[in-house]
């Protein structure tokens with residue numbers, strides 16, 4: 001299967017300063033509207049696999065609500081312990097008022 005953009009939400013559903021979790025296949029993705037742009041990141045913290053969707057979001061990062069690790073919204077990099085591994089990030093775009101996320105299929 002080829003890489004493809006998946007329509008996940010209308011742009012109006014994620015106003016500035018908010019975030020919303022969506023499921024795309026087996027991936028749980030968090031759409032974040034912060035710093036005047038959209039980000040799409042994995043909703044699952046790499047420390048103990050807890051969801052990030054209720055975490056505090058600042059301009060460029062989100063904090064895990066469970067133990068406080070922060071992740072860069074653009075790169076997914078873990079910014080402080082206890083997480084050390086990055087979270088996945090996804091290319092995101094808006095087409096006709098719909099938010100679309102690029103899912104790259106892993107060759108098997």
Ligand code: FES
Pocket residue numbers: 045046047048049050064065066067068069081082083
């Ligand atoms: S589960 Fe996220 S920091 Fe522990």
